[in-house]
Amino acid sequence: MSLSAFEQFAQTVFDDPALLEQLRRTDTLADLMATVISEARARGLDITEEDLTTVAAFNRRAWLERWVYQ
Amino acid sequence: MSEERYDGWVPFRLYWPGGPEPMVEWCYLGSTAFTDPFLVSTFQNALETPFGTLFRRHTPMSELRRWSEASPGIPPTGFIFHASRCGSTLITQLLAQLPRNLVLSEPEPVDAVVLSQFRAPLATDEHRIEWLRNMVSALGQRRAGGERNLFVKFEPRDIFALPLVRQAFPEVPWLFLYRDPVETLVSNLRSPPASLMRVIPQANVDLRGVGDTEEYLAAMLGAILERAVAAFPDPRIMLVNYRQLPDEIWGSIAGHFGISFTAAEIAQLHEAACFDAKRPGQRFTSDSEGKVREASGRARSLTQRWMQQHFASLEALRVS
Numbered sequence: 001m002s003l004s005a006f007e008q009f010a011q012t013v014f015d016d017p018a019l020l021e022q023l024r025r026t027d028t029l030a031d032l033m034a035t036v037i038s039e040a041r042a043r044g045l046d047i048t049e050e051d052l053t054t055v056a057a058f059n060r061r062a063w064l065e066r067w068v069y070q
Numbered sequence: 071m072s073e074e075r076y077d078g079w080v081p082f083r084l085y086w087p088g089g090p091e092p093m094v095e096w097c098y099l100g101s102t103a104f105t106d107p108f109l110v111s112t113f114q115n116a117l118e119t120p121f122g123t124l125f126r127r128h129t130p131m132s133e134l135r136r137w138s139e140a141s142p143g144i145p146p147t148g149f150i151f152h153a154s155r156c157g158s159t160l161i162t163q164l165l166a167q168l169p170r171n172l173v174l175s176e177p178e179p180v181d182a183v184v185l186s187q188f189r190a191p192l193a194t195d196e197h198r199i200e201w202l203r204n205m206v207s208a209l210g211q212r213r214a215g216g217e218r219n220l221f222v223k224f225e226p227r228d229i230f231a232l233p234l235v236r237q238a239f240p241e242v243p244w245l246f247l248y249r250d251p252v253e254t255l256v257s258n259l260r261s262p263p264a265s266l267m268r269v270i271p272q273a274n275v276d277l278r279g280v281g282d283t284e285e286y287l288a289a290m291l292g293a294i295l296e297r298a299v300a301a302f303p304d305p306r307i308m309l310v311n312y313r314q315l316p317d318e319i320w321g322s323i324a325g326h327f328g329i330s331f332t333a334a335e336i337a338q339l340h341e342a343a344c345f346d347a348k349r350p351g352q353r354f355t356s357d358s359e360g361k362v363r364e365a366s367g368r369a370r371s372l373t374q375r376w377m378q379q380h381f382a383s384l385e386a387l388r389v390s
Contacts, residue, residue: 020098023125063083066083067264
């Protein structure tokens with residue numbers, strides 16, 4: 001993985017409004033994951049479905065636990 | 071760091087990885103309007119989308135200063151503080167009806183900044199003042215593009231940080247909204263607000279002998295009222311009793327905030343005021359009398375002990 005590959009791809013998304021809108025229009029998390037994996041591969045980045053599942057779980061948990069940490 | 075832009079991104083969470091400066095987490099909202107009764111619902115909806123589930127940004131708090139300089143957002147028009155369950159959501163929902171108004175309803179990142187002494191005891195008030203200004207700037211970016219006014223409704227407990235807010239924004243007019251103490255306490259007892267049920271060191275309330283939820287809530291609500299009394303004299307304050315709503319929204323409150331409404335807008339707001347501010351689509355029915363009937367003898371006694379004298383002081387100041 002890895003997370004650093006995802007972080008690199010995420011930065012690409014933040015810098016590219018057209019790519020961001022394309023990903024934003026995806027209706028399901030499964031479809032978004034498939035698109036992310038494919039778009040990342042096209043940019044030479046290896047991201048797996050497991051990586052993205054980890055990111056999703058981390059983000060959900062951070063939101064649910066926010067009052068513990070702020 | 072390069073000149074990052076955050077168009078469409080909104081800070082929704084603070085966290086403290088260590089040291090006095092927090093990190094900020096952002097979600098993408100595009101041009102989504104802030105019309106939900108509470109901003110946290112808007113965040114929640116965005117975070118549950120596939121994109122929001124995966125893509126979030128993390129920056130140091132200092133990055134907000136740079137973003138604030140690059141894109142200052144709308145300067146605040148007015149602040150709303152309140153004693154909980156006394157019509158503040160009605161005010162914000164009516165203001166949000168008009169596209170020229172951007173309303174931040176109890177934004178959690180603002181609450182996290184103003185009450186950050188516990189998480190960041192080494193940060194100075196100067197830090198917190200700068201964080202607050204930059205956070206309001208980041209949250210106050212235009213959504214659709216035509217907004218001119220920015221209103222921030224704080225959480226009830228944020229009044230414990232009122233001096234910090236006034237130092238950060240000394241020119242911004244603000245109001246404090248309150249209600250008959252029995253009605254306020256009964257409403258809070260029906261569904262105690264999570265934000266008031268947490269330890270709030272800044273409240274500095276002597277809780278010795280307070281042994282249950284009823285009395286704790288009465289003590290905290292009384293402390294909120296007391297802080298509003300203690301804010302006097304303040305040339306930017308206006309006191310509003312729940313019973314003055316909704317008419318004073320387009321009357322003295324509009325005048326206090328330096329805004330005005332056309333006759334057609336007032337008619338629109340009048341109609342909107344017939345609906346429940348927290349349950350859009352449901353017609354509003356006043357339950358003030360029901361709350362008074364529901365009040366137990368103990369609730370009335372707690373109201374007398376913790377809240378009544380501060381309520382009376384506010385009423386005296388309001389009509390003076």
